[in-house]
Amino acid sequence: MIQLNNISKVFSTKKHDDVVALANVSLEVKKGEIFGVIGYSGAGKSTLVRCVNLLEKPTSGDVIVNGQHLNDMSKEDLRANRQNIGMIFQGFNLLKTATVYDNIAIPLKLAGVATNEIPQRVDKYLQVVGLANKKDDFPNQLSGGQKQRVAIARALSHEPDILLSDEATSALDPETTDAILELLLKINKEFGITILLITHEMHVIQKICDRVAVMENGEIIEQGDVIDLYSNAKNETTKRFIQSIFPHDIPNDILDELSQKGPVISLTFVGTSANKPALSAVSKKFNVHTNILSGNIVQLKDKPFGKLIAHIEGDKVDTDQALAYLRDEGVQISEVTVS
Incomplete structure (x- = not known):
């Protein structure tokens, strides 16, 4: 055209x-x-x-x-x-x-x-x-x-x-x-x-x-x-x-403190994965505690799209299993590090 x-x-x-x-x-x-x-x-x-x-x-x-x-x-x-x-x-x-x-x-x-x-x-x-x-x-x-x-x-x-x-x-x-x-x-x-x-x-x-x-x-x-x-x-x-749509200005000292107890991660939910209670299910399935630090879910024309920053507290074996589960549920994950 x-x-x-x-x-x-x-x-x-x-x-x-x-x-x-x-x-x-x-x-x-x-x-x-x-x-x-x-x-x-x-x-x-x-x-x-x-x-x-x-x-x-x-x-x-x-x-x-x-x-x-x-x-x-x-x-x-x-x-x-x-x-x-x-x-x-x-x-x-x-x-x-x-x-x-x-x-x-x-x-x-x-x-x-x-x-x-x-x-x-x-x-x-x-x-x-x-x-x-x-x-x-x-x-x-x-x-x-x-x-x-x-x-x-x-x-x-x-x-x-x-x-x-x-x-x-x-x-x-x-x-x-x-x-x-x-x-x-x-x-x-x-x-x-x-x-x-x-x-x-x-x-x-x-x-x-x-x-x-x-x-x-x-x-x-x-x-x-x-x-x-x-x-x-x-x-x-x-x-x-x-x-500008998904701000997550988390101070470095807080990130540093939280990361000692488990990973701070960015989770991206696209389409049907945005409607699943995947993060809450993690606490029930694995020996970890989850804490949402910031986030938002918006509508991209005809598809929901969400982005959350969350802390998963637990030992490495449990947190690794939790992250693997989230990925299997269609959630995109990246680690948030101190800038």
Whole structure:
């Protein structure tokens, strides 16, 4: 659906050295999936998503959407192909002096949609985003979440195959963010629209994404299925993002003291293993005591995922047997050591 092959983007300035925003980035987004790109500020993720519809023209590399090479297109052909790529932004980009209806209808008119079809499309997609009763309101009468729903309806009204989301929930409170994410999930499932979203929030990734790429300094440093990255992150930046969901800042002196009596371990529960009382069973089956030091269980789109830090107290033979049992139950285990 979307292929970015060795994309680089260099911004040239008169007074300073060139700025490399993207460096040989390659990415493939499959039809019908929700793909997330996460990174800290300045990582290059917004530049990357703007290269997909050539709002930013890459310095080098190839952009292929629906099998079409966008780099080689004339302005007219590119304009036509952009109709298949909807986009929503953090700042909503609504016309303040136009009603909700007109904020959706005017772009349709400019795109050449038949006049008699415009009201039907506006009504349809306002219904989809839950704002059918707001079409005569102005943006200053809406909440932030409602404004973003209007922006989503506007993007959907062109009936695109792809939806790009550039930090679309960053300006919203947590409850409204979750509501918008649920709406994006609904759009993906009901219309089969492929979604590429940019975010700096791990919560967004875990809630709706199938796959994710982590960016740093204009490069993709790690990518894969969300559950795989949560289970076995390789890069330190990825680990920091995951750590924000599963913090375990246990002081070294406590770790040192506990480790004298038995191992301090990190336990990762994926899918069905997250629903098993494996840790509590260990105390009953073996001559050990368990103590949970920190942890959390979250929902990764359609699979539960949990991570706990626990201390298992007992002699080495008993603790080794306990750890072997946990592994047999599908729990991923690593030892936590003094840093």
